[in-house]
Amino acid sequence: MKICWFLCGCLSVASVGASAVSFPEVRLANDVVEMSIYLPDVDEGSYRSTRFDWSGLIHSFQFDGVEYFGRWRFEPVHDPKKHFSVNGPAQIFDNLGYGESETFVRIGIGVLKKPADEERFNFTNPYQILDHGEWQINSSDRSVEFIQTLQDGTGYGYRYQKTITLDEQGFTMSHQLENTGEKAIETTVFNHHFFVIDDQKVDQQYQMFFPFSPEKRKSEPRIKLDSNSLQLLETIRDDRRLFIPLTGFASTSDDHQFRVHHHGLNRGIDIKVDQPLSKLVVWANDRSLSPENFIEVNVPVGESFSWNAQYRVY
Numbered sequence: 001m002k003i004c005w006f007l008c009g010c011l012s013v014a015s016v017g018a019s020a021v022s023f024p025e026v027r028l029a030n031d032v033v034e035m036s037i038y039l040p041d042v043d044e045g046s047y048r049s050t051r052f053d054w055s056g057l058i059h060s061f062q063f064d065g066v067e068y069f070g071r072w073r074f075e076p077v078h079d080p081k082k083h084f085s086v087n088g089p090a091q092i093f094d095n096l097g098y099g100e101s102e103t104f105v106r107i108g109i110g111v112l113k114k115p116a117d118e119e120r121f122n123f124t125n126p127y128q129i130l131d132h133g134e135w136q137i138n139s140s141d142r143s144v145e146f147i148q149t150l151q152d153g154t155g156y157g158y159r160y161q162k163t164i165t166l167d168e169q170g171f172t173m174s175h176q177l178e179n180t181g182e183k184a185i186e187t188t189v190f191n192h193h194f195f196v197i198d199d200q201k202v203d204q205q206y207q208m209f210f211p212f213s214p215e216k217r218k219s220e221p222r223i224k225l226d227s228n229s230l231q232l233l234e235t236i237r238d239d240r241r242l243f244i245p246l247t248g249f250a251s252t253s254d255d256h257q258f259r260v261h262h263h264g265l266n267r268g269i270d271i272k273v274d275q276p277l278s279k280l281v282v283w284a285n286d287r288s289l290s291p292e293n294f295i296e297v298n299v300p301v302g303e304s305f306s307w308n309a310q311y312r313v314y
Helices: none
Strands: 002-007 010-015 022-029 033-038 057-063 090-093 103-106 110-113 129-131 134-139 143-151 157-167 170-179 185-192 206-209 223-225 229-232 242-247 257-262 267-273 279-284 289-299 304-313
Touching (some): 022 143, 033 157, 229 242, 257 289, 267 289, 289 304
Antiparallel strands (some): 010 022, 022 033, 103 110, 110 129, 134 143, 143 157, 206 229, 206 257, 223 229, 242 279, 257 267
């Protein structure tokens, strides 16, 4: 693996509380917001497991003194090799080539070894990473760009670029995936946002808003749906996490937007993506409310696919 850092912004290390371990990061700021993003690093990165894309993990975003991200579960010691040791927005691509050979590919991670006796993928397994690809990181005081390039012997290859750009009251996360291999890339990607607003417990103060009428696929007495929102009705416990798939959205990008609002703080965050939703799940534990918004990613050989997500805090 090769990592190249071309950093014109602020590269530093960050403390992670009880674990007292420092990890490479880049910091972005303007007059009203401050942002800290962990960097991919095979030896010292904050996240080195095989579930989530290693790039663009925001461990702090503060607006007007209020924090919008952070640790979504308490662990006395942070272990970068654990699949859950991640900050949001944490993206997950579906596997490429799982079951076709002894290896498979996960975009944003690399080439993984499939155990000979494994019949189906298990995201909690600590898969061996055989090839991390090559990471390049470019940064200024208002943006950071992550580029991962990878060519696998099974025919999959790509150039994956993610850029986070700070603006006056939020940020944009833009993506481009170029297929440089010999096989088509057919996958999905979703964002496990892990919002942690001002370290508030997840309870009746939280409500989500949509431009459509959400419908639930299963009974869930801890939420209430109306014409355009999902309201929590009780405190969510970590030992009984919320997982509720929602439908009701149209197959256009107009419906791919939502708001996470905290009534007690009168604070929240708006998210808008320029691609149609393919699936939507609302997940929560005691510390984090996390919408999971999926899109389809199909890239023929020699072509590329781009998508953008806009985030605005208030």
